[in-house]
Amino acid sequence: MNNSNAIGVFDSGYGGLTVFKSIIKELPDYNYIYLGDNARAPYGDHPYEIVYQYTLECVEWLFAQGCSLVILACNTASAKALRSIQQKVLPVKYPNHRVLGVIRPTAEVIGNYTTSQTIGVMGTRGTINSRSYPLEIEKFFPAVNVVQQSCPMWVPLIENNEHLTPGADHFVQKYLQELLSQAPNLDCILLACTHYPLLVPKLLEFLPEGIQLVSQGEIVASSLNTYLLNHPEIEAKLGRNEPPKFFTSGDATVFNARASLFFEENVASTQIKALQDR
Structure with a gap:
């Protein structure tokens, strides 16, 4: 799958779509992939180890699709997994990739x-x-x-x-x-x-x-804008002018019906079973 170095946006389910909507509004020209891990949501009551495992699997899936920059548009994932991914995983396995959160x-x-x-x-x-x-x-x-x-x-x-x-x-x-x-x-x-x-x-x-x-939507979108301005070496690699793509580990029909509530537009997603079957 060639996604021309899209920005990845991840959430355990639907909520991250409220942030994604604000990001697209502020930065409309870039390519984006949204991933909702609906098959394993909600993350809110899971212990640290499970949230970390699930989040890392989703981040690595987005990396495999060509995303060198991933936004964790999920407070639980940002709270329980972001720092470990940034400090322990990226320097060793993905030194040219970046993962940012919302907190x-x-x-x-x-x-x-x-x-x-x-x-x-x-x-x-x-x-x-x-x-x-x-x-x-x-x-x-x-x-x-x-x-x-x-x-x-x-x-x-x-x-x-x-x-x-x-x-x-x-x-x-x-x-x-x-x-x-x-x-x-x-x-x-x-x-x-x-x-x-x-x-x-x-x-x-x-x-x-x-x-x-x-x-948080407008705050995170503004922060991402500032981040890209401060890191032109990352911004220059990002693909542009393709429509956003949506993926879910759950049922795509259910995701599409509920996602429109958060995104305020019709959404057509693709189900991926690689995460669901783990």
């Missing part, structure tokens, strides 16, 4: 969104338990207080298209109240799961005034 670029700017110096982070259990966001945010904004809340029911609600129904109200209110009880003065909530932007209309129904919701 660091978010941490670099999130402190600019708060005046109360208190930020709430809402994500999957895997992301929250990793404490990646408090640790990274402290490096750039040491004065900012970070409180966290895991939201295990939000991804299933979104993927079953129930997230904007009255049935979602209980779990939206529950997790918001649990977060706000930790820090009533917070004025910024980071949606640290790429699924969660789809919940914004529902969140706004129950969110107190004066609290800003921050999604």
Whole structure:
């Protein structure tokens, strides 16, 4: 398969499509491959070793398709696998390849969104338990207080298209109240799961005034733009002007139907069984 050195975008399932959409909007000329590991999703409750194994397999699959730059558009994969891949795998096996995540670029700017110096982070259990966001945010904004809340029911609600129904109200209110009880003065909530932007209309129904919701798509897209400007040797090798390609380890028909909810366009994917059969 010749993909003319596309940028690879990976997620355990559908959520990364919200980031992918923002990347294409900001950087429309490059070639892209999106891979969703739907057959083995969700990653949020898996232990570190499993997330690392699955993520590395997907990254190496994208490398094999000609992607020399891969974006982990998944908070769980970024939290549990990115650093090990960058430090242990790339220098030894793929010295000319790069893998970037979503946590660091978010941490670099999130402190600019708060005046109360208190930020709430809402994500999957895997992301929250990793404490990646408090640790990274402290490096750039040491004065900012970070409180966290895991939201295990939000991804299933979104993927079953129930997230904007009255049935979602209980779990939206529950997790918001649990977060706000930790820090009533917070004025910024980071949606640290790429699924969660789809919940914004529902969140706004129950969110107190004066609290800003921050999604990651535009932040990651802007960071990628800056990265390519700072690394012209990588940017020069990237292919251009081919339509994006979509792949899933799950059922392509199911993926296509659900992906349009996240990508806001019709998606035609191809199923790959190399990951599913491992």
